[in-house]
Amino acid sequence: MSKNQHLPSWYRRIDWPVTLFLILNPLLTIIVLPFYFYEHGFSLSFFLLGALMAAATNLAITAGYHRLFAHRSFEAHPLIRFLFLWIGASAFQGSALKWSSDHRRHHWKVDTEEDPYSIKKGFWYAHMGWMFLRESVDLPIKAADLEKDRLVAHQHRHYVAWAIASGFFAPALIGWMLGSFWGGFWILGALRIVLTQQSTFFVNSLCHTLGQQTYSDKISARDSLLVAFLTHGEGYHNFHHTFQSDYRNGIRWYQWDPTKWTIWTLSILGLTKKLKTISSHEILKARLHMEELRLKRKGICHERIDQLRNRVLSAQASFKRLHDDYEQMKKNLETASQQKVQQLRIDLEVAKLEFQNSLQQWKTMYQLSLNGL
Ligand SMILES: [Zn+2]
Ligand SMILES: [Zn+2]
Numbered sequence: 001m002s003k004n005q006h007l008p009s010w011y012r013r014i015d016w017p018v019t020l021f022l023i024l025n026p027l028l029t030i031i032v033l034p035f036y037f038y039e040h041g042f043s044l045s046f047f048l049l050g051a052l053m054a055a056a057t058n059l060a061i062t063a064g065y066h067r068l069f070a071h072r073s074f075e076a077h078p079l080i081r082f083l084f085l086w087i088g089a090s091a092f093q094g095s096a097l098k099w100s101s102d103h104r105r106h107h108w109k110v111d112t113e114e115d116p117y118s119i120k121k122g123f124w125y126a127h128m129g130w131m132f133l134r135e136s137v138d139l140p141i142k143a144a145d146l147e148k149d150r151l152v153a154h155q156h157r158h159y160v161a162w163a164i165a166s167g168f169f170a171p172a173l174i175g176w177m178l179g180s181f182w183g184g185f186w187i188l189g190a191l192r193i194v195l196t197q198q199s200t201f202f203v204n205s206l207c208h209t210l211g212q213q214t215y216s217d218k219i220s221a222r223d224s225l226l227v228a229f230l231t232h233g234e235g236y237h238n239f240h241h242t243f244q245s246d247y248r249n250g251i252r253w254y255q256w257d258p259t260k261w262t263i264w265t266l267s268i269l270g271l272t273k274k275l276k277t278i279s280s281h282e283i284l285k286a287r288l289h290m291e292e293l294r295l296k297r298k299g300i301c302h303e304r305i306d307q308l309r310n311r312v313l314s315a316q317a318s319f320k321r322l323h324d325d326y327e328q329m330k331k332n333l334e335t336a337s338q339q340k341v342q343q344l345r346i347d348l349e350v351a352k353l354e355f356q357n358s359l360q361q362w363k364t365m366y367q368l369s370l371n372g373l
Helices: 009-013 016-040 044-070 078-089 096-108 123-127 150-157 159-177 181-204 225-230 237-242 258-268 280-297 302-331 338-370
Strands: none
Touching: 016 181, 044 078, 044 096, 044 159, 044 181, 044 258, 078 096, 078 150, 078 159, 096 150, 123 181, 150 159, 159 181, 181 225, 280 302, 280 338, 302 338
16 A cells, blocks of 8 residues: 555645645745845846747747657757757756657647646646646657657656756856845746746637637647747647648748747758658648638538539649749759740749639638628
8 A cells, every 4th residue: 555545635635746846936026026126126137038048948849849859840060969968858848758748649649638738628637737636647658769869868868857956046156146145046947937837827728718710620730829939939839730730830931930940940040850740731731621621610601611622622733833943943044945934933823823723713702791791
């Protein structure tokens, strides 16, 4: 019989170390910081540095823990892998191995009983509640590829030491070098952890609550620009759950996804490579399929929808093919005849127009039909 058997069952269900940290860290930060400011005054430079370190911490989680370790959507230089593990540990969200294992299970079992942070159990359960319970925190680790990685395994085995060293000790040391050990500890350490944790927790709660189901409504994940701002680009979550191997969450270059921009910039510097993307054809096909389902549910004529959808997809395929041909021809301009180049340019423009027109027709039909006109 376990030595804790005499304790009430609710008490035994709680993961006390995690729960106490998640409660005490924000509580003490809120209590202590006003005293700190009263004693030392408000330091703008500490706050700016704190904001920078918070952004780096979030990126270590979103680009590192999430898109590199959990989804393997790109490859990274050992230095970047180390930085993701070191800075990621400072977020106090568990080891990369455990985090990734839970996250893969979330994708695999999303919205079911076996989803570790299922939104079906309520907003607060998905946001933080699941971490208070041993039954969801203690799920077995299933990530054989990551277990083989020596640095990932080391971070996992000695996680508490990594987390304290990178999350509190290093910030306090930086603070001490800048003239305030406790400023470093509370602002660069504790406060940064509180804020970055909330940003990540939004991915499991808000990303499954707020926004559009652009690609699939079989899953609760949603796309939202507002949530993307709060989560460093993870807010395009319906796309992410539909195409989890893509290193992007916001697929357009301008969509707010600092994580994608960071991974891409690192690739220009030669520090990341093999960035995986889903073809624009597959993405458009999924979107049109979802919109088609919505129209069919409203009883809109099936044949008309099928025709227009096929027209959009084949126009996109022709445009893409001609675009690739043109890019190829540009590489061999000296050998290509002027007449051929000119003809290809014209074909390309016509194909582009056909794609834009058919897509616009689809959008108009979709909007008008959904609005009941
Ligand atoms: Zn994911
Ligand atoms: Zn999710």
